[in-house]
Amino acid sequence: MSYEANVRKVIPYTPGEQPEGKVIKLNTNECPYPPSPKVEKALKAMDTDTLRKYPDPLCGGLVSAIALYYGLEKENVFVGVGSDDVLSMCFLTFFNAAKPILFPDITYSFYDVWAEVYRIPFRTVPLREDFTLDPEDYMTENGGIVIANPNAPTGILESPYVIEDIIKANPDSMVIVDEAYIDFGGATVLPLIKKYENLVVVRTMSKSRAMAGMRVGYVFGNPKAIKYLNDVKYSVNSYTMNTPSLIAGIAAMEDDAYFEEITGKVIATREWVKKELKSLGFFFGDSKTNFIFAGHEGTRPGESRAAFAERIFLSLKERNIYVRYFKKPRIDGYLRISMGTDEEMRVLLDILKELI
Ligand SMILES: *Cc1c(COP(=O)(O)O)cnc(C)c1O
Numbered sequence: 001m002s003y004e005a006n007v008r009k010v011i012p013y014t015p016g017e018q019p020e021g022k023v024i025k026l027n028t029n030e031c032p033y034p035p036s037p038k039v040e041k042a043l044k045a046m047d048t049d050t051l052r053k054y055p056d057p058l059c060g061g062l063v064s065a066i067a068l069y070y071g072l073e074k075e076n077v078f079v080g081v082g083s084d085d086v087l088s089m090c091f092l093t094f095f096n097a098a099k100p101i102l103f104p105d106i107t108y109s110f111y112d113v114w115a116e117v118y119r120i121p122f123r124t125v126p127l128r129e130d131f132t133l134d135p136e137d138y139m140t141e142n143g144g145i146v147i148a149n150p151n152a153p154t155g156i157l158e159s160p161y162v163i164e165d166i167i168k169a170n171p172d173s174m175v176i177v178d179e180a181y182i183d184f185g186g187a188t189v190l191p192l193i194k195k196y197e198n199l200v201v202v203r204t205m206s207k208s209r210a211m212a213g214m215r216v217g218y219v220f221g222n223p224k225a226i227k228y229l230n231d232v233k234y235s236v237n238s239y240t241m242n243t244p245s246l247i248a249g250i251a252a253m254e255d256d257a258y259f260e261e262i263t264g265k266v267i268a269t270r271e272w273v274k275k276e277l278k279s280l281g282f283f284f285g286d287s288k289t290n291f292i293f294a295g296h297e298g299t300r301p302g303e304s305r306a307a308f309a310e311r312i313f314l315s316l317k318e319r320n321i322y323v324r325y326f327k328k329p330r331i332d333g334y335l336r337i338s339m340g341t342d343e344e345m346r347v348l349l350d351i352l353k354e355l356i
Helices: 037-044 048-052 060-070 082-094 111-117 160-169 190-194 223-236 243-253 256-279 305-318 342-355
Strands: 077-080 101-104 122-125 145-148 175-178 199-204 217-220 291-295 334-338
Touching (some): 037 243, 077 082, 101 111, 145 160
Parallel strands (some): 175 199
Antiparallel strands (some): 199 217
């Protein structure tokens, strides 16, 4: 015998690579622009003496800034260390049934990892051939539902009505809607938190507010659901949010003009890159995110979609351009390409022209 029999063994989530040095990094959906200048100013003005003290466990300033921006009450908002942290808290808080939770077969690959680590039974539901979701598939007994909208890595946005049908049909299950990419042109289900108590909406400052390194995520829900989340948080770690991230989060939330500017630029780049990729023979769904999930029929004799995608992925990497490739059933014929600056995308497109 050894202690190993009692270890919680898990297969962890694999994040995208974070290469050192001068590369064009289009593999983890980060923002190519810096955070708001107000964030820089606020952090420079931070008095390091405050680091002696524990941060505000209620995260009151940040919660208020988020509530104000979205026209909600403080009681509707829960914050955490990126949306990965708040999603994990949501799984722990809301998914405690014996029945399996449901999520699509192709989606954010952290969902099954949290289900495994927390021992939550789960069942994946196949998306249609075009990667859209059939709400009927979720009208069956379940212990909870989690849906990324727009979805990752496909970039596909479902209408709020499709999501509402699922929420309405499942009053006994919590439905978590992960809106990590909603700021790039999607319609949110946020207003529905007033109509359905079994809905929470998860957001992040990592993508649309250019703060992946700061780790700020948040959840919207009815006051009771938010209270349940806080009870679990205080039972794990009262001080999840550090002082600099609270300060930076408030400053980011207060600069709406800058937020509109950078998300607008990313959307413009995406629409331009869609045209360019199409002319190179790529196919893809209508992404409403800061990335494009693109496939290609292959350009060499007998080359399959998957062989093409892997070849391009590796050739780009040799040239210090990082995109994401998932060697998994149904999606191994695609590359997930995050939107960089226009200059970075120009370099990518020129090299793609050579490679295909
Ligand atoms: C990036 C991403 C997250 C995690 O974002 P963080 O806030 O940086 O933890 C969550 N969900 C989806 C769908 C994502 O793509």
